Amino acid sequence: MDLDALRFGNFAKLGEAITDWEKMTKDLLGLKEAAESNLKAKAWKARWAGVNATVTREFVDKTAAEFADAHTQAESITKILMDTRAELIRYRTQVNDAVDRAGKKHLTVADTGEGGFVVTANTRPDWASDPSGQSDQPVQTDVDNARDEIQRILDKATESDSTAAKVLRLVVDQAKYGFSDSAYGDRDSAANAVAAAEKLANMARDPAKMTLDDITRFNRMMEIYRNDALFSEQFAKRLGPKETLQFWTDMTFTRAGARDAELETMKSLQKNLSLTLATASNSDSDAMQEWKKNLLAEVNTNFRSSNSGSPIGALGSHVISSLMRQGQYDTEFLDEYRKKLFKADQGAGQSDTNDLWVKGYDGLDLVFGDGNGRDPLEGLLSGLSHNPEAAAHAFDAKSDLDHMLGTTRYTDREAFLGPALEAAVTGAAAGDNTHAAPPHSEQQVKIMANITAAVAQPEGGADLATSGMGESFGHMAAAYMPEISLEMAGKGAESIFITDSAAPDGLNKGDVTRFLYEVARDDNGRAAIIYGESIYTSSLLEAHIADPSLYDGDTSDAVRAVAENAGTIEGIVGHSVADAGIKASTEAEKDYNDALKKQGDFFKAALSAGVAVGAVALVPATPAGALTGAVAGGFFSGVSGMAVDRLVEGREIDGALDEALYRTGRELNKAEESSLQQTQWSAADSIDAHKSDLKVDATENLIREAHNRGWVRSDSILEDIHARPSA
Numbered sequence: 043m044d045l046d047a048l049r050f051g052n053f054a055k056l057g058e059a060i061t062d063w064e065k066m067t068k069d070l071l072g073l074k075e076a077a078e079s080n081l082k083a084k085a086w087k088a089r090w091a092g093v094n095a096t097v098t099r100e101f102v103d104k105t106a107a108e109f110a111d112a113h114t115q116a117e118s119i120t121k122i123l124m125d126t127r128a129e130l131i132r133y134r135t136q137v138n139d140a141v142d143r144a145g146k147k148h149l150t151v152a153d154t155g156e157g158g159f160v161v162t163a164n165t166r167p168d169w170a171s172d173p174s175g176q177s178d179q180p181v182q183t184d185v186d187n188a189r190d191e192i193q194r195i196l197d198k199a200t201e202s203d204s205t206a207a208k209v210l211r212l213v214v215d216q217a218k219y220g221f222s223d224s225a226y227g228d229r230d231s232a233a234n235a236v237a238a239a240e241k242l243a244n245m246a247r248d249p250a251k252m253t254l255d256d257i258t259r260f261n262r263m264m265e266i267y268r269n270d271a272l273f274s275e276q277f278a279k280r281l282g283p284k285e286t287l288q289f290w291t292d293m294t295f296t297r298a299g300a301r302d303a304e305l306e307t308m309k310s311l312q313k314n315l316s317l318t319l320a321t322a323s324n325s326d327s328d329a330m331q332e333w334k335k336n337l338l339a340e341v342n343t344n345f346r347s348s349n350s351g352s353p354i355g356a357l358g359s360h361v362i363s364s365l366m367r368q369g370q371y372d373t374e375f376l377d378e379y380r381k382k383l384f385k386a387d388q389g390a391g392q393s394d395t396n397d398l399w400v401k402g403y404d405g406l407d408l409v410f411g412d413g414n415g416r417d418p419l420e421g422l423l424s425g426l427s428h429n430p431e432a433a434a435h436a437f438d439a440k441s442d443l444d445h446m447l448g449t450t451r452y453t454d455r456e457a458f459l460g461p462a463l464e465a466a467v468t469g470a471a472a473g474d475n476t477h478a479a480p481p482h483s484e485q486q487v488k489i490m491a492n493i494t495a496a497v498a499q500p501e502g503g504a505d506l507a508t509s510g511m512g513e514s515f516g517h518m519a520a521a522y523m524p525e526i527s528l529e530m531a532g533k534g535a536e537s538i539f540i541t542d543s544a545a546p547d548g549l550n551k552g553d554v555t556r557f558l559y560e561v562a563r564d565d566n567g568r569a570a571i572i573y574g575e576s577i578y579t580s581s582l583l584e585a586h587i588a589d590p591s592l593y594d595g596d597t598s599d600a601v602r603a604v605a606e607n608a609g610t611i612e613g614i615v616g617h618s619v620a621d622a623g624i625k626a627s628t629e630a631e632k633d634y635n636d637a638l639k640k641q642g643d644f645f646k647a648a649l650s651a652g653v654a655v656g657a658v659a660l661v662p663a664t665p666a667g668a669l670t671g672a673v674a675g676g677f678f679s680g681v682s683g684m685a686v687d688r689l690v691e692g693r694e695i696d697g698a699l700d701e702a703l704y705r706t707g708r709e710l711n712k713a714e715e716s717s718l719q720q721t722q723w724s725a726a727d728s729i730d731a732h733k734s735d736l737k738v739d740a741t742e743n744l745i746r747e748a749h750n751r752g753w754v755r756s757d758s759i760l761e762d763i764h765a766r767p768s769a
Contacts, residue, residue: 384436
């Protein structure tokens, strides 16, 4: 920065620009709030069908998100400009004070242009003739001190100005179209993120020199900045795509066999590096687009550590996938990578896919944690489980879905495939209880229909439910309880079994029945179905009791239909357990109780988050606004939460000691009694919460009769579509 530019610069124009940005930020905040509370909220409540249910709703969601990003970007720009202006004004004051002090010491400070300046000593005629006045004469030390002080101030001002320009460009470049969601409170925080990225990228270029202490410091800084958009992009760009893969290859080789504290450090590093690269992948800058393209070009490259001495290392796909187990990678990037791996995997066939990726790589271990990373599909599936949109793309084609399900017989992928399928059909990322899942789209319902059909197949379908994916299938059943209930009830029940699904009739009754029956053989799957049914039933009962206008008829008829449906679904689950001959042994009982506790914690966390996440089927608000008193998740006074509490904590039934709700559901009659009691309690809770005119005793009797009919009906339905031990 030129000296005169700092000394005499007019910052009034910058101040005016900041005022304009402040106004824009305020206006965008209003638009953001209106988009979220009005535009998006109405889109989610609307009962659209066909193209509108997917294209329009998706467009509205993305538009609302763009308003939010626009506000975030404007706010970041405003704060960076404000911070930079304040710093430059402060440096202007400092440099002017330094020049004034220099003048008092008879020094002249002159700008020479292009960032240069000179400090010279003045001369006076009387200094030569009057020795007594020579004490005021400047010496070289005065010149040097003034020069150094002014240079330090100019350096700081230059850094403030140049880094502000740099980070502003980077913030804007984050999004090729639209706006970036990078949020910074001042220039320093943005500049520090960029500086940290440069430092870590330089360290990662020579991993052989990194001691465990270096790795610990590297990891600590990466943990701080892993979600920072500028840091992540700058780290990835400066290190380079091929060099990033080489860095992780070297790390896994040199630290192979890590134990105790070192192992924890390496596991943490893998997580933080994965999250950093996931954040970077979402940048739309030209540089990152090229980075992602070049990374995918390395899928078949042989990466080996320079110290390994072996010609066999890891394929680029092995390394890439090992860094996909955490974070939400960019959808387009995942789409392109998935196409490459799916094509290669399908080329090997279902039975040989394991040999394709694992054979010849027996010494490979790219994962400091579960497994060894030899099957790159595992890491890809983990990546898909954190990006519901990409997951839906992956399984949209039935041939791709069927292939992946078929490979579970010959690989260990089921633990990774289950959560990916769950994300695809629910719209909620694995482990995310903070964001509401959107209403099911036609694409999602189609995928769910294909999954239920696969599990329902007489030849091998049942094995899928007990191969390690039962828990995920149970979560899917819970999320699709509205669509499942409609299928079981039949046409004409749409106003009773409320749903905002774009394809409420998109499932097949026979497939759904067999699906529930097979999934119930898995402890976690069965527990999840029970929670899902209880949550939807209690939410549904509360909705109709709180607002009788939802059903154009007698509310008791709606309650009766809900109760019968509960009996049917829970009857299918109960008969599955009975048909399997599961004994009420102490060990079996403990396994099931543990599953109930685990799933209870899962569903309770979802409800406490206040949003209807993927595996929680709550009654949605209606287009007419009939449920305007509901919170974001679609329920009122927490009746559904009370239902979950009863399942988690247990409650005595009819005074039977030590027989908590559903805990002894190994016997058919006890399972039926538990289901009935839960339905009756939910109705009673709703009547009490909303001061309904319905009589509790009469309602409970009505539920008893309807629930019993549903339970009996479940037996006859199963007889028609599934081979039974009693047949």
